[in-house]
Amino acid sequence: MSTPIGNLGDITYRAIHILKNVDLIAAEDTRKTRILLQQYEISNKLSSYHSYNLKRETPRLVQLLLDGSAVALVTDAGTPGISDPGYQLVQACIKEQIRVIPIPGPSAFLAAIAVSGLSSHRFVYEGFLPVKKGRKTRLEQLAKEQRTIILYESPHRIRKTVDELIAYWGDRKCVLAREITKKFEEFFRGNLTELKEHLTLTKIRGEMVLVIEGNSGKNYDRS
Numbered sequence: 108m109s110t111p112i113g114n115l116g117d118i119t120y121r122a123i124h125i126l127k128n129v130d131l132i133a134a135e136d137t138r139k140t141r142i143l144l145q146q147y148e149i150s151n152k153l154s155s156y157h158s159y160n161l162k163r164e165t166p167r168l169v170q171l172l173l174d175g176s177a178v179a180l181v182t183d184a185g186t187p188g189i190s191d192p193g194y195q196l197v198q199a200c201i202k203e204q205i206r207v208i209p210i211p212g213p214s215a216f217l218a219a220i221a222v223s224g225l226s227s228h229r230f231v232y233e234g235f236l237p238v239k240k241g242r243k244t245r246l247e248q249l250a251k252e253q254r255t256i257i258l259y260e261s262p263h264r265i266r267k268t269v270d271e272l273i274a275y276w277g278d279r280k281c282v283l284a285r286e287i288t289k290k291f292e293e294f295f296r297g298n299l300t301e302l303k304e305h306l307t308l309t310k311i312r313g314e315m316v317l318v319i320e321g322n323s324g325k326n327y328d329r330s
């Protein structure tokens with residue numbers, strides 16, 4: 108189920124009801140989820156479901172579900188399965204014919220594209236680019252992508268990524284959405300080369316989503 112991406116107010120009535128009433132909340136980071144639960148005065152059982160313990164925890168949670176328990180899966184922020192643990196558990200449940208119920212809510216990519224001003228009729232969500240292996244290939248493949256492209260990035264890698272995007276894709280319109288729904292929320296709108304300059308002038312912090320215009324035929328300079 109989806110939980111806030113920053114502002115704790117961004118949660119549905121249904122999500123709160125479910126967090127109160129399930130038998131167990133499987134959480135990526137139990138400390139973070141505790142903060143959310145405290146905000147809504149919910150005391151319920153938590154267990155850790157993290158990329159490090161997926162192998163052990165997936166069959167355990169499946170067994171609990173088969174035995175009749177109701178389990179809610181939450182991650183640190185946003186929607187599980189979107190660059191977060193979730194996919195393996197969903198797959199395992201489907202295999203065992205366990206009903207998986209989505210509780211929709213925030214996701215950083217959706218909030219970013221919605222206010223980006225870039226075409227949102229058709230877009231591709233790429234999440235984090237591979238850090239090393241496969242990075243060049245992915246950048247080359249995406250160079251011809253005509254739909255708007257959405258990337259997740261960390262503050263310490265954003266400069267390198269923007270440099271590479273300019274090199275592989277040419278200059279294009281982009282939006283850097285930072286700290287969405289939080290105190291220092293900021294949207295930088297411009298071209299990739301302007302963003303590069305902005306990043307050399309500003310020490311950039313926090314969580315960020317980079318939305319980039321697709322290949323319009325005009326901006327692709329590596330044909």
Ligand code: SAM
Pocket residue numbers: 112113182184185186187188189190191213214215216258259260261284285286287288289314315316
């Ligand atoms: N499951 C989450 C979702 O639905 O968006 C994404 C989890 S992923 C591990 C974390 C990344 O999401 C961050 O590094 C950042 O790129 C993006 N992100 C999460 N919260 C954000 C926010 N408030 N503002 C901007 N980006 C955010």
